[in-house]
Every structure is written in structure tokens, then in C-alpha cells.
Amino acid sequence: MDHGIYGGVIVVAEKFDTGRRPVWCPGCGNFGILVALRRALARLGLEPEEVVLVTGIGCHGRMSGYVRANTFHTIHGRVLPLATGIKLANPSLTVIGHSGDGDAYAIGLGHLPHAARRNIDVTLIVHDNMVFGLTTGQATPTTPKGRITRSTPYGNPEEPLNPLFLALASGATFVARGFSGDIAHLEELIVRAIRHEGFSFLDVIQPCATFFNIYREVRRRVYKLEDEGHDTRSLEAAIRKSLETERIPIGVFFETKKPPFRENFPHAMSPPPGQRVPRSVDLSHVWSRYR
Amino acid sequence: MDHGIYGGVIVVAEKFDTGRRPVWCPGCGNFGILVALRRALARLGLEPEEVVLVTGIGCHGRMSGYVRANTFHTIHGRVLPLATGIKLANPSLTVIGHSGDGDAYAIGLGHLPHAARRNIDVTLIVHDNMVFGLTTGQATPTTPKGRITRSTPYGNPEEPLNPLFLALASGATFVARGFSGDIAHLEELIVRAIRHEGFSFLDVIQPCATFFNIYREVRRRVYKLEDEGHDTRSLEAAIRKSLETERIPIGVFFETKKPPFRENFPHAMSPPPGQRVPRSVDLSHVWSRYR
Amino acid sequence: MSGREEFTFLVGGPAGAGVFRSGLVAAKTLFRHGYYVHGDNEYPSIIRGGHQWMMVKAAKREVYAHGEEVDAVLALDKETVARHRGRVREVIVADESVARGLEGVVAAPLMRSVREVGAPSVAVNMAGLGFVLGLYRGDVGRLEAVIRDVFSKKREVAEVNARVARRAYEYAAEAAGELALEPLSIGEPPRGKIVIDGNSAVALGALAGGLSFYAAYPMTPASPILHLLAELQKEYGLVVVQPESEIAAINMVTGAAYAGARAMTATSGGGFSLMTEALGQAAMTETPVVIVEAMRAGPSTGLPTYTSQADLRFVIHASQGEFPRFVLAPGDPYEAYMAGFDALNLAWKYQVPVIVLTDKYLAEGYWTVDEPPRLEPSEGKVIRGEYRGEEPYKRYKITPDGVSPMAIPGTKGALVTANSSEHGEDGYGSTDPEVVTAMQDKRFRKLSGMIEEANGKGVKTYGGGPLAVVTWGSTKNAVLEATRDMYGVRVVQVLYLSPFPSERLSRELEGADRVLVVEANKTGQLASLLREHLLLEPDGFLGKYDGRPFTPEEVEEWITGFMEG
Amino acid sequence: MSGREEFTFLVGGPAGAGVFRSGLVAAKTLFRHGYYVHGDNEYPSIIRGGHQWMMVKAAKREVYAHGEEVDAVLALDKETVARHRGRVREVIVADESVARGLEGVVAAPLMRSVREVGAPSVAVNMAGLGFVLGLYRGDVGRLEAVIRDVFSKKREVAEVNARVARRAYEYAAEAAGELALEPLSIGEPPRGKIVIDGNSAVALGALAGGLSFYAAYPMTPASPILHLLAELQKEYGLVVVQPESEIAAINMVTGAAYAGARAMTATSGGGFSLMTEALGQAAMTETPVVIVEAMRAGPSTGLPTYTSQADLRFVIHASQGEFPRFVLAPGDPYEAYMAGFDALNLAWKYQVPVIVLTDKYLAEGYWTVDEPPRLEPSEGKVIRGEYRGEEPYKRYKITPDGVSPMAIPGTKGALVTANSSEHGEDGYGSTDPEVVTAMQDKRFRKLSGMIEEANGKGVKTYGGGPLAVVTWGSTKNAVLEATRDMYGVRVVQVLYLSPFPSERLSRELEGADRVLVVEANKTGQLASLLREHLLLEPDGFLGKYDGRPFTPEEVEEWITGFMEG
Numbered sequence A, B: 001m002d003h004g005i006y007g008g009v010i011v012v013a014e015k016f017d018t019g020r021r022p023v024w025c026p027g028c029g030n031f032g033i034l035v036a037l038r039r040a041l042a043r044l045g046l047e048p049e050e051v052v053l054v055t056g057i058g059c060h061g062r063m064s065g066y067v068r069a070n071t072f073h074t075i076h077g078r079v080l081p082l083a084t085g086i087k088l089a090n091p092s093l094t095v096i097g098h099s100g101d102g103d104a105y106a107i108g109l110g111h112l113p114h115a116a117r118r119n120i121d122v123t124l125i126v127h128d129n130m131v132f133g134l135t136t137g138q139a140t141p142t143t144p145k146g147r148i149t150r151s152t153p154y155g156n157p158e159e160p161l162n163p164l165f166l167a168l169a170s171g172a173t174f175v176a177r178g179f180s181g182d183i184a185h186l187e188e189l190i191v192r193a194i195r196h197e198g199f200s201f202l203d204v205i206q207p208c209a210t211f212f213n214i215y216r217e218v219r220r221r222v223y224k225l226e227d228e229g230h231d232t233r234s235l236e237a238a239i240r241k242s243l244e245t246e247r248i249p250i251g252v253f254f255e256t257k258k259p260p261f262r263e264n265f266p267h268a269m270s271p272p273p274g275q276r277v278p279r280s281v282d283l284s285h286v287w288s289r290y291r
Numbered sequence C, D: 001m002s003g004r005e006e007f008t009f010l011v012g013g014p015a016g017a018g019v020f021r022s023g024l025v026a027a028k029t030l031f032r033h034g035y036y037v038h039g040d041n042e043y044p045s046i047i048r049g050g051h052q053w054m055m056v057k058a059a060k061r062e063v064y065a066h067g068e069e070v071d072a073v074l075a076l077d078k079e080t081v082a083r084h085r086g087r088v089r090e091v092i093v094a095d096e097s098v099a100r101g102l103e104g105v106v107a108a109p110l111m112r113s114v115r116e117v118g119a120p121s122v123a124v125n126m127a128g129l130g131f132v133l134g135l136y137r138g139d140v141g142r143l144e145a146v147i148r149d150v151f152s153k154k155r156e157v158a159e160v161n162a163r164v165a166r167r168a169y170e171y172a173a174e175a176a177g178e179l180a181l182e183p184l185s186i187g188e189p190p191r192g193k194i195v196i197d198g199n200s201a202v203a204l205g206a207l208a209g210g211l212s213f214y215a216a217y218p219m220t221p222a223s224p225i226l227h228l229l230a231e232l233q234k235e236y237g238l239v240v241v242q243p244e245s246e247i248a249a250i251n252m253v254t255g256a257a258y259a260g261a262r263a264m265t266a267t268s269g270g271g272f273s274l275m276t277e278a279l280g281q282a283a284m285t286e287t288p289v290v291i292v293e294a295m296r297a298g299p300s301t302g303l304p305t306y307t308s309q310a311d312l313r314f315v316i317h318a319s320q321g322e323f324p325r326f327v328l329a330p331g332d333p334y335e336a337y338m339a340g341f342d343a344l345n346l347a348w349k350y351q352v353p354v355i356v357l358t359d360k361y362l363a364e365g366y367w368t369v370d371e372p373p374r375l376e377p378s379e380g381k382v383i384r385g386e387y388r389g390e391e392p393y394k395r396y397k398i399t400p401d402g403v404s405p406m407a408i409p410g411t412k413g414a415l416v417t418a419n420s421s422e423h424g425e426d427g428y429g430s431t432d433p434e435v436v437t438a439m440q441d442k443r444f445r446k447l448s449g450m451i452e453e454a455n456g457k458g459v460k461t462y463g464g465g466p467l468a469v470v471t472w473g474s475t476k477n478a479v480l481e482a483t484r485d486m487y488g489v490r491v492v493q494v495l496y497l498s499p500f501p502s503e504r505l506s507r508e509l510e511g512a513d514r515v516l517v518v519e520a521n522k523t524g525q526l527a528s529l530l531r532e533h534l535l536l537e538p539d540g541f542l543g544k545y546d547g548r549p550f551t552p553e554e555v556e557e558w559i560t561g562f563m564e565g
């Protein structure tokens, strides 16, 4: 059922290519993320069997059809708990979540601060096009105030959310922003996010060619944090950068080390739950409680 | 069914007293919040009919039985959307939400950043006892790491959430912390929170006498922001204060002015939805679209 | 007004090519020629590129559903030709570039018309419409007028498109002569009728019912209700909010209704799943809320843009515990309008949740129906301004009909205490077994009035005869179309699914020697309700669960099998 | 082993006074005296102060349910005396301070015993137990041993409490002589039996079934499952997580199951409401998840600490679309253990969601049951390690029984593609009508195996006779107790509610001249299933919906009415 028109020139890391033609609109920012991800996975030397992609519902969710890996295309907004369950069941898997700004910041926002503070070793990549793409262009929590969309014909009445600031305030140990228009840079960010042990949050500006095409504007305003000597260990500096409005910084905002969540379950990890064949369990010790 | 033992000496603002005996445990921090709220309402010169209390599920939720006002004892975690609907339907009502740390920060967390960025003119008072009280003492998102609770017999494995930092990062226009052990101060905070036009966030340290009694420790560590010359207009200062760990600042962390959410609906406000008697509507203009 | 009795048209092309807009323009143009029209579309959940089509059937009598064949196809790409060729009776039209190398396709100078007028290439669909209209010798003035209306917000765009259409229309003259297709008749639009989709109809019915607050999270196929009401909010003084989730939506609606506003939300099955907890809250607090559930094919995310009637049992039983609720299932836009209106009135009359159950086919399909009448909403037992009762106001006062006078917060002398926990008359929590039983009984006492409503309006019978075909919702259309010329068949449509109109339905089935059930699901959910409520095992069940609405042909064939048998 | 055949004891007092702990100690002490015991409690949703009680019935034969009367009451406050005085047959014991001014209450030196031992005043309940045991001339050594076991984590506390109990026991000697109550018998605990609550049993059954991942948000009455598994996590190598919400819980469980872990969650109706969307996801992705739903009285928040059987239809039909699921409803802890075990096995065998439906009475009540056997979980069609198939691995391969071999992510040579959207065999999204139909059919093909399971294990009949009383879940206990000495009555318990074991149930009902239904709800949900699936209108329905379990007396009286009639 792939009747889409392929957009952009793409050099794929073939190992991670399902060979399916993406059905995104021509010029869609999702292409850039797809390419950057495949390359990052290849560069990390991973095998498709070791990787699990969890994708939400939205245009971004189609990633699971195009990346050769284990995939779980979940319901709207639940990428993080799904990914958490997978990672805890089998920590040897590399678990990457792909969510949208609607998926992650509207319906799914309740999970983000918890994943962050738990420091579950999962990478969350938010395809942030500032619009509900798949449902044909309503406002999301990152849509700029005043913007006319299908659900806000008189202008979006809501102040947008600042996802990076929120992630920082939630205790995320890796916080970054990428731009789908800069694939090489994004690839690098994804590599770092996956390598980071603990929760990695990566918001990617992903212009929606059809409902909110801001390529030109983003290109004009974007700059790289690393070009200006940003200290990724400083929470304060990260917050300051996240509050910038005129220019748009991309790169790693913040990075710190904390034990990942799974370290709370050493008693359950040899083998981990996902790798156990169910066996008869001796409960005699427990029955003595009930006499 | 009120077989509770009344705790603490309480001077009530009688107008807002239902006369029912609270069933909270003796020494429960909720008593302090109850008294402070009643006094604040009285001081604001409000009539019970003008006030709506929306309460969540938990020990805190019993507030609705003890405050003479309009009340909606909602389901677990939904205080904010309920309160938002009420306020938008009838902005002349003073709408106050009472939530718990489980109610607001666990199951209901997905609503908090949105209420904040929308700047809905509602006051949210979180009874933060750092425990699920009513379900007999499990860990919540604000339970300190390592603490033993019924759900964490080997110590809470999760890093706690910083609700003030989160509220600040979400764009809340009024962010404060109170302590149920300092009723006069809390009363003042509630008065200011209700007076503030827009979303007011007030986290109240409310020791749980039964499952997490930290009165003594809090008293030792608490201090008032206003005593140390804190600038409530500075987001930066507010963040810094919210990150303090040794001592516990209480008072107003941050306050700023932004138009409240209802101002987006001037076309619907005379009279507002809640005050309209349904009448026959002339749709002839619309039908012409369908020919 | 001579000319053909019927005309079926399909426009197809890639997503993003304006297929629906062309279909809508075609539908309205045919309507303005004096036809009854019905339009339906199909599209994958993809923004650009996936194949889409819209089909419009026009006839000089009422049209309920599409058959499998079409008279004319406008193909905006080659795939349309490939997919629909088999069903075409008369002609396939495509731009020269598309038609090249394809047999049996009229190569039309569509892009040429576009270029000559200096229009952007997206206008090619309007050229197609003009050309097809030319082949069938319709009135191009009416086409131009429709284009102007449909593009009313962008005047220049409208003009350019109208000119493109006329240019192509003119180009068609020659081919029209050659093909000599039976021309359209040119008359006046059916009197007192409109062409409307189910979503718009239910939204406008709610407006007629006093809607003043709408909150909804987008979800196919219900999102157009949000779009329409957002647009109308200024004209009709509505608060329209798009919150962070369906959970937020239903709770905002509940808050607004508690505060006195007629409030509604709309969603599809997935969003409804998230609303089930608050549905019970509305019931327990006796807050009047209305939820439109536009079904799509499940389970789970399923087929987001396809139709289904598989959520019936779910909405009837959703949420823990037991409470009365209304489930209304309109079958066409007129009924959808009435359901929207009734939903708010019933919610407020009985202070219960009301679910309006539609589906993608009804929600996004167009039918020609009577312009709905202006209606008078009634307030119900509501207290506003001041409460002057003798005793203190009690939100949950036990009354003979189970409905307690509902004061609105802000009412002088009354404090309004809503409680999701079990409570006494005053709203304060209670676990006393007698109080608990009394309050359950109170809430269920509403049921007798509700059942009366259901028996009153909940069943419609079309025709008569010993063979009864029972159906519900949008499937009635295929059934009506299929049985139009059958003798001895009565079609029985159930419009109120909860409470179930057992008595009335039994009456309508009296004398039937066979009872068949047709519905768009796999397990036969209405059929299970007949078993449960009437102890009646249907003699046959026709289900369908591939996401497509029934065609009259398949229904006809199936029913015929029983007639011979 | 002479002594009394039966003994019923109630301890009551304010919340926070250790009422349940005393009740549990009493139950175990009686068990160790050689009795079958059953314990049940009642408490409001309040942490301190509200009235609570726990009742323990002991008999030399199996005990299913409590009657309305009790032999002895230990009153920890005056309110207990006031509330329960009416039902007492033999004696009410209270501390001197409580008994003062109350007629017919034995004023016992309970606080005196506490003080003399130098114990904290909360130990007064153990003094009470000692005193009552003294009155009935039980074995105080067994009481002390139970106290030591129950307080095993705090050795000193245990010792002090044991001493308090013994002191009060000694004080009772005099009163015992005066009252001359029929003494307890002192024997050995029933062989091979345990005393266990439904929550523990279902949790341990799941452990036996291979549980390795548990995530749950606290909710009464299911929270104790979380507490127990959290405690056992180290011993049994479990991952136990308390996430931010029920939505997170069920999705974590789904993720874990997808990744190969036997995973479960538990909640009550409100939390289950929030899980309905993900329930459909589990079905669509064919991920084996198990949900324990411990019902409490609704709707909505309802009566959080009271029992009910009103969520049956809800769990059977929850979530949009149609898919097969298991709903297992154990009636006692032994069945709960089996259900926990079966749930995981069935979920993995059929790759479908399984709901274990319990209720507050079963979940928090104690019964004496056989120590469950050690069981062998089976893996199902799971592929681990390496996939060596000829063709590329397809997660949703169409098979004759509808179950596709399930590879676990990490398996070499297999990529595992789960999809909540409709999909083809390879898991990639599809809207092709044939694929859609085929996949629905595939999922429903599992149903024939599932129905076989239901017909195999889903119905139990007790006794025989022309009058059939059909019931389910914990209500079977009151029905069994009520019909113990009735002649001509067969009790039929339905344990599998979905798929419905129609065939088996019909068989079990053969020859019945009357069919009655008893269940703890208002509308008769099992009764409606009999109508729907067997076209059988029960001759009588006894419902109850005040949050309290049935008493055998009320069931007996009602049934007797049908015997005379």
C-alpha cells in the first residue's frame, strides 16, 4: 500500500532499511530523521535484532515501517511506558522511542517527567513538527501562539510548551535538540543519545511540509551549541539555552551521569525477565506464611 | 459516618465550615490546610456560593466534605481539567483545586503543564505528603529516594520529582510552596494564589502523621523566602530556590502577569456558557453552506 | 426536467490532490441540478500520496447508498484507472498525460485548461469536473457557482478554479458529441433539502440543543466536528477547546456541565476508551454529558480511516459499576442532527451521560436530507439564580422519577456538591448500606422514563412484510437501498440501543416470520442484543468487518437467499 | 479432639487500632486449633477512626461464608458494641474502660495486661485475643506462636505482644469459669490446608505461572498484590514497578510481554477503565497480558472498600473493536491461585489478553483451602535464541489455530514487528479489505480453542437436583453455605465468563426444572449472559448492590421461596 512519493535524496544505512517506500509527503522532515537514525544505528555497530523501535501514532509513527529492527507501533501517547517495559524486561536491547509533539507532549505528556526522573535507559526522539500531522493539521502543545490551524481558525490561544525546559526540570540526564534539516548533525546527536546510559531526550525540529512548513525560518535561526562553547554539564546554562527565542540552538544542552533505572533490579537480571523460559516454581517457602 | 478524631486546635472561619468532623488521622497535615483555606476564603470576602472546590481522590480529597462551598469530588487525577471546564463555563466562580502528590504528580501529571501554560485562572493546592495516604502508604513521585514504603519494601528506587521546578518550566504564572504546619503563612499564600489572575500553583508540605511523619524535620529545615529578600519576579531566582535541598524555602517563588485563558473567549462570555438558559437557535445561516 | 434519472460519479487520485473537494463540488453541483445525492469517500491514513476516492451518486429519488458500479470516473492518476476500471459503466476521464497509453480512457485537456487560464496545477481536478460535466451536458454555471461557494474564503482562488472548470467544460463539447452519453437533467435543487455529512449534522443538532461548550481531542473520523464548531464559535458564542487528551476533554466537559453549560465532546473508539472512567463519573455525579463516538475499524488503532459498527457493546457497558445511559445511533445526517439535539436534551432531562454512536461512513458521508427544523431545547430540572426551597438544597434529593433538581454553582442559597464516591442526598460520602441501595435505586429509577423515550423514538420501520431485516446506524442505508424494490420485506432500524427499546422492537417485529440482522461487525452485536433482550435468535446474520460499508448488492443478494429459502 | 464444632468471632474498632491484624491472628490461631476458618473484613476508606471489623468463622468442616450471627465479639471501642450487639450469641468482651456503663459486656483487664507487661497501648487488641481465647479455653501457646509469626519482622514487638496475650489469657480464667462457654477443640490444623486471601492467592498463582514482571498502580482492593510481589521480588527474581498511572502500568506490562516476560498488572474498575485502550492494543498486537480486576462497588469512585460484581459486562466488552479475550472469575483463593496460573498460561498459549476478575470480598477475605500444587507452566509457541525458519519471520503468520509463532526481540534471524494498526502477516500496516478480513478471522480463529478451554474448566457443579442456582465469583461462597443442607439443589458456578462456556453450562443445567441466578449486582449481568448465550430466561434473580457480600441467610431464604412455590 506504499503509494507515497519518495522525497529528498537519501543515502541509507541499508542494514536498517526495510526497503519500503515511505508515504510521507514530499519534503517532510521525517525523511531526515529516518536517514539520521539508520546511519546512527549503523555507526553504533548494532544489529537490527538488538534494536527495538517503539513508535507512537502520527506521521512519525510510520518510522516503524521503514527501519529494519524490532518494532512496536503502539497506541497514541504511550511510547515511554511501552519502551520502559521492554527495557526492564530485557536490558540488552537498545530501545529507542519515536514520538510526535502531539504524541509526547499532548496525550502522552504524563509519562515524560517520570521516564526522566527514573532515568530509564531509553532514547526518546520527538519528531516535533509543531502540529498534529496525521490528523490533518490541528494545534499541538508546541504550536506557536496565534497560529491558525484547523482547530484554531482564529489563532492558537495557547502559550506553547518548552519541551527542553520541561525535560531539564524533570531530571532528564541527557537533553538535546536536533533539526531534521541537518542530517549529519542529527546523526551525531542520535549516536550520543543512544550511547548515553540513562534517559536521553532528543527533541527534533521536523518541519511538516504540508501543514507547517518552516524550513526556511528554522534554517535562518538555527545554530549549533557546540559552535559557541556551551558547557553541557551546567544545568543552569542548559536552562538558559532552552529559553532562547530569537535564535534556535541545536545540539546537546545537558548531560550528566546517574545510575539507570534497571540497576534497581539486580535480583531479576540473570537472566532478565524477557529471557526466561517459564519454569515450575517452588512456593513451599511462601505457603508457610499462610498457616 | 464521621467517626474521626479531631486533631489540633482549630479556629474556623465558620462561614466555610460544613460542621462535619474531619476523619483524618490525629495530627494530619490536612487540618492545617483546611483551616488556612477557610480563613483565606473568609478574608477574601467570598460567599460560599461563589466558590467551587474541586478535590481529587486521596485523603486530601475529603476537603470537599469540610468546606462549605460548591464542591466537586472528582476521580483520581482529574482536578485540573475539571476545574478548567468549570472556570471556562463560568468565570465568575472562584475555582480552587485540591489535589495530592499522587493525584497531581502521578496519575494526573499530564494535566499540570497544560493548565500552567494555558494560564487558566484556577488555584491548584497540592497536599504534598510524599505518600499515597488513602491507599495506605505507597511511594509517590515526591517520596524521597530510598524510603521504605508498602510498595517499596527495599527502598524507593526512584529519584523524586521537583514539582516547583516543573511548574516553573511549564510556564506557571504563580508558583509557591507552603507548609501545613504554618497556618498563618499558608493562609497568606492561599489568599495571594486566589487573587492572582491566572494559574496559581501551590505545593503544600503536608506531613502524613500515619505513613510519613516529617513534621519535626520540616520544621527544622523550613524558612520563609520573604525573610531572605527573594525576588518573585525573577524566574532564575525561583529556579535556584526550587533546587535548594538542605533548607526548605516556603513562600512565593515566582509571580508574573499574563492574560488568563478565558480572555480567548470574549465571544462566549455574555452570558458565559454556564449561565445560559438553552434557547432555540437560528441555524438558517449555516444551512446555506449545505446546498 | 428531462435527462437521466441516475448518475454515479467517482473521482480518485493521490492524497493531497483535492479528491474530496472535487467530490463535494460534484455532489453539490448535481444537487443543484435537481438530484438527490449521496457521497462517500475512502482514503488511507496518509497525508500525501495514498490512493483516495470519493463517489457521488445522484438520482431523482432518495439515494441511500452506493452500488458497486459507477457511470463516470475522473482519474487524477493512473492508479485510479487501474483500481476502478472494472466498475465503470460509461466513461473514464483523465488528463492527457495520465491517459497516455491507457485504453478506454478519454484523454482530456485538463492540464491544458489549467495552463491556459494560468491557474496552479492543483486546479486540474476542477478542470476534470468541468470536462465531465461537459460530457453529460450539465449546467456549467451551476458548477461555477458551487466552486465559488466552496472556495468562498479565497475569492481569487475561487475565480481561477471556476474559469478552469468552464474552459474544460468547453473542451468537452466535441467528445460529448461523439460519446453521446445520456445527459444530466437540469432542474432545481430538491425543495427544502440540504446535502450534509453526519459530522456536521450532529454538531449542528447539538448547537440546536443549546451547546455552549465543546472540548475535543482530534481523532479520525470525529475531528471535523471540532473543526466546524471551532469555526462557528464566534457566530454562536461557544467555548471551543482542544485539550491535551481525551481524558482532559471529557473532564472539562463534565466540569462545564456541572457549572451549567450544555457541553459535549467527540472522539472515536480509542479516545472513548480513555473516557470510560469519566463516563462513570458523569453517571455517579449525575452530570449531563454528551459524547459522540464515531466508530472506525478496530481493534486498537485499527484502520483509522475506515468504518465499522463494532463498538456497540463497548459503549453500552463501558465503565465500572452499573448506571443508566442513553446510546443513540443515528443512521443518516437528518437523524444525526436529531440525535445531537436529543442527546443534550435527554442528558439534561435525566442527568445522565448520553452517547451518540456514529461511524466513519455516516460521519464523513454526505446525504441529501430535509433541512432540519428549528427546535426548542428544554432546560430540564435546573435551578438558576436563586434557590428558594424550604429545606437546604440537596443535590441528590431522592425523587419519584429519580431526577433531582440540579442547581448550578453560583445559585444563591444553594451549594452544589457533586461526588464521584457514593453519597447521600446531600452529596456527602456514605457507605451506609441503605443509603447506598437507595442511591443506586434512585439513579436507576430514571430508567423507566428513559425506556419510554427509547420505546417512543428508538425504532423505525420501513415498509412491511413477513421478512424483517433489523439493522442500525449507517448500515440502514445499504439495507434500504437493497430492499427498495423488494416485496414482503420490512426494514427495522434500531436508533436507541440503550436503554434497549425491547417493547417497541417486539411490536415492530410482530408478524415477522423471519428476522435477519445486518450490521458492520463480525460477532453480531445487535444480534446479541436481540438475544439478550428479546430472547430472539435471529434467523440470519450478515456481518462485515473489512472497514468498508455494505454495498446494496451484497445485502440484496444475501436477503434474496432467505426469500428463496 | 472434642470441643465445639463451630465458633464465630468478630473483632471491631476504629481504623488504625489493628483490627485486621487481630482478626488474622484469630483466624490463624483457630486454624491451628484444627478448624477450617474464613475471615472477612469491612472498613470505610479512612485511615484512622472509621469503624472497622473483621469476622472469623471457624468450623470442623469447610466454611464458605459468614452468617449474620457471631458467638463472641471483641470490642476495641464502644461503637463496636453498639453496632454488633444485636448479632452476638454468646459474649462481648471489651476493656474495662470501654465496657464501663455498658450492659452485657464483659469488662476485661485488657489495658491492665498491657500495662503490666509494659507494652505500648496498641497491644490491647492482642490482650483481647488472649482474653477471648481464655474464655473459650483455647491453647494460648498456639496464639503466642501465631503472634510471633505475624510480627516476625519485629522480634521484640512480637515478644511483647505474645506476653500481653498470655497475661490476658490468664486473667480470663475466672470469667471463663463463670460463663462456662462451650470450649474450643484443640487439634491439629487441617492437613494440607492453608489460610489465604484471594489477593495473595492470585499473585502466587501468577508466580507459579512464570510471572517475572509486575507493574501496578495502587488501587483498593488490588493493592495488596503489589505489596506482596514487591516483597517477594528478591526471592523470586521479579521486576516490580509502581508506575505513574494505570495507563503506564498496562503499557509497561505490554512492553515487557512483547520483550518476552510473563507480565501482569492488577487494579480495580477505575484503573481498568484507564487500561481499556491498551487492552485493545494487547489484542491487536497479540501480546499476552494479564490484568487482575478486583471489583469494588461503583459506579466511579463508588465505595472503594466494599465489594461488588458489577463490572462483568464491562470487562467482557471493554475496548473498541472485537477480539477474543479470556475472563476468568475465581470464587475462592484456591481458584484464584489456579486462575493466576492459568491466566499466564492461557495468555501465552493464545497470545490474547486475559482478565482475572475478582472482587473485594474474595481479594481481602481469607479462606481455608488446599495448599495449591506445584504446577508446570508451559511456554506456548515462543521462539527464543535463534529463528531458523525457511521464510523470513512473520510475527502474524496466519495459522490454522490463529496463533502465530511469537519470536522474542533479540532472537537471531527474526525481527519482531508488533502493530496496533491493522496489518498483514509481516506486521506492516494494511488496509486491504482482504487482508483486514483475514487478520480478523485469524485472531478469531483462536476462539475455538478458547471455547474448548472454557467448556473444559469454566463451569463447576456442586450437588444435584432439579433446582439450579447459577452464580459466579465470590458469591458462590454464600450460595454454597446457604445450600449446604438443602435437598434437590444444584449450585452451578461459572468460572469462565469469556468466552462463555455455553455448551458446558447447558449440559450442567440439563434436567433442571428451575434456574435461579444469584450475583452481587443490580441488573443481573450473569443472568443477561444466560439470556444472550443460552436464550434462557432465569426463573429468578437475586441481586445485591450495597457493597456487602451476600449472607447465607438471605440466599437461603430466597431460594427456599422457590422450593415452596
Ligand SMILES: Cc1ncc(C[n+]2csc(CCOP(=O)(O)OP(=O)(O)O)c2C)c(N)n1
Pocket (backbone or CB within 6 Å): A056, A057, A058, A059, A060, A061, A075, A076, A099, A100, A101, A102, A103, A104, A127, A129, A131, A132, A133, A134, A135, A140, C217, C218, C219, C220, C246, C270, C271, C274, C301
Ligand atoms: C487515543 C487517541 N486519540 C487520538 C488519536 C488520533 N490521532 C492520531 S495521530 C494524532 C496526532 C499526532 O500528532 P503528532 O504526535 O504530533 O504526530 P505527527 O502526525 O505530527 O507526526 C492523533 C490525535 C488516536 N489515534 N488515539
Ligand SMILES: Cc1ncc(C[n+]2csc(CCOP(=O)(O)OP(=O)(O)O)c2C)c(N)n1
Pocket (backbone or CB within 6 Å): B056, B057, B058, B059, B060, B061, B075, B076, B099, B100, B101, B102, B103, B104, B127, B129, B131, B132, B133, B134, B135, B140, D217, D218, D219, D220, D246, D270, D271, D274, D301
Ligand atoms: C484511577 C484510580 N486509580 C487508583 C485509585 C486508588 N487511589 C485512591 S487514593 C490514591 C492515592 C492518593 O494519593 P495522594 O493523591 O497523594 O493523596 P493522599 O491520600 O496522600 O492525600 C489512589 C492511588 C483510584 N481511586 N482511581
Ligand code: SF4
Pocket (backbone or CB within 6 Å): A023, A024, A025, A027, A028, A029, A030, A059, A060, A129, A133, A134, A207, A208, A209, A210, A211, C047, C048
Ligand atoms: S503531514 Fe507533515 S509530518 Fe505528516 S508526512 Fe506530511 S509533511 Fe510529514
Ligand code: SF4
Pocket (backbone or CB within 6 Å): B023, B024, B025, B027, B028, B029, B030, B059, B060, B129, B133, B134, B207, B208, B209, B210, B211, D047, D048
Ligand atoms: S493517612 Fe496521612 S494524609 Fe491520610 S489522613 Fe492519615 S495522616 Fe492524613
Ligand SMILES: [Mg+2]
Pocket (backbone or CB within 6 Å): A058, A100, A101, A102, A127, A128, A129, A130, A131, A132, A133, A140
Ligand atoms: Mg506532530
Ligand SMILES: [Mg+2]
Pocket (backbone or CB within 6 Å): B058, B100, B101, B102, B127, B128, B129, B130, B131, B132, B133, B140
Ligand atoms: Mg499524598
